[in-house]
Amino acid sequence: DTGVSQDPRHKITKRGQNVTFRCDPISEHNRLYWYRQTLGQGPEFLTYFQNEAQLEKSRLLSDRFSAERPKGSFSTLEIQRTEQGDSAMYLCASSLRLAGVHLSTDTQYFGPGTRLTVL
Amino acid sequence: AQTVTQSQPEMSVQEAETVTLSCTYDTSENNYYLFWYKQPPSRQMILVIRQEAYKQQNATENRFSVNFQKAAKSFSLKISDSQLGDTAMYFCAERGGGSEKLVFGKGMKLTVNP
Numbered sequence: 001d002t003g004v005s006q007d008p009r010h011k012i013t014k015r016g017q018n019v020t021f022r023c024d025p026i027s028e029h030n031r032l033y034w035y036r037q038t039l040g041q042g043p044e045f046l047t048y049f050q051n052e053a054q055l056e057k058s059r060l061l062s063d064r065f066s067a068e069r070p071k072g073s074f075s076t077l078e079i080q081r082t083e084q085g086d087s088a089m090y091l092c093a094s095s096l097r098l099a100g101v102h103l104s105t106d107t108q109y110f111g112p113g114t115r116l117t118v119l
Numbered sequence: 120a121q122t123v124t125q126s127q128p129e130m131s132v133q134e135a136e137t138v139t140l141s142c143t144y145d146t147s148e149n150n151y152y153l154f155w156y157k158q159p160p161s162r163q164m165i166l167v168i169r170q171e172a173y174k175q176q177n178a179t180e181n182r183f184s185v186n187f188q189k190a191a192k193s194f195s196l197k198i199s200d201s202q203l204g205d206t207a208m209y210f211c212a213e214r215g216g217g218s219e220k221l222v223f224g225k226g227m228k229l230t231v232n233p
Contacts, residue, residue, distance in 0.1 A: 003163075031219070042123075042210050042223030043164075056219060091164070108221060110156075110164040 004111035012117045020078045021114045025094030032075050035091040082118045089113040121146045125224035132201050140196040142211030150216030153194045159207040201231045
């Protein structure tokens with residue numbers, strides 16, 4: 001199976017610590033997205049990349065959050081000085097945006113997520 | 120602002136029966152896309168069906184079909200011949216034509232009983 005993979009699947013940390021998550025998209029996909037899902041809610045958009053360029057960031061992405069996709073393949077999401085409110089499932093998705101297509105019809109494929117618990 | 124509302128938090132259905140999941144949305148976009156995603160317990164989210172707003176014909180994928188009412192901003196999902204494997208959280212989502220982000224509803228827990 002060559003779907004979207006995320007590592008780790010679970011992370012427990014103490015408040016104030018830094019954590020980093022990794023996402024490996026489907027190999028030919030040029031777009032990569034990060035979402036956050038809290039209990040009882042649908043996923044909320046955080047940011048997305050087109051190749052290595054970060055093109056949109058949600059206001060949910062505070063200064064403590066940073067995402068990178070240095071070579072246009074895998075991506076990392078780092079949370080500095082974690083707070084209890086950061087506890088959530090962090091989902092990664094990828095899609096293929098075809099060049100020259102004006103109306104975006106690409107489908108986002110999701111990974112299994114990283115569940116973060118901040119104690 | 121885009122919003123997606125799923126007013127039914129939970130439903131149950133007997134195996135082989137038909138069930139309809141409701142979703143309403145609000146968007147200022149003229150061109151947009153609507154999706155139903157399924158998230159089985161402890162498994163990743165997968166796309167069930169999608170609908171382009173400019174298409175009048177309702178999308179169909181095997182046992183899954185939608186009733187897209189553009190004027191009413193309604194996008195319901197019908198599951199025919201329900202199977203035990205359909206048990207999952209179902210999320211309705213919308214994406215504006217000029218945006219890349221999906222806006223999700225809160226989800227609805229569907230349980231298919233044997």
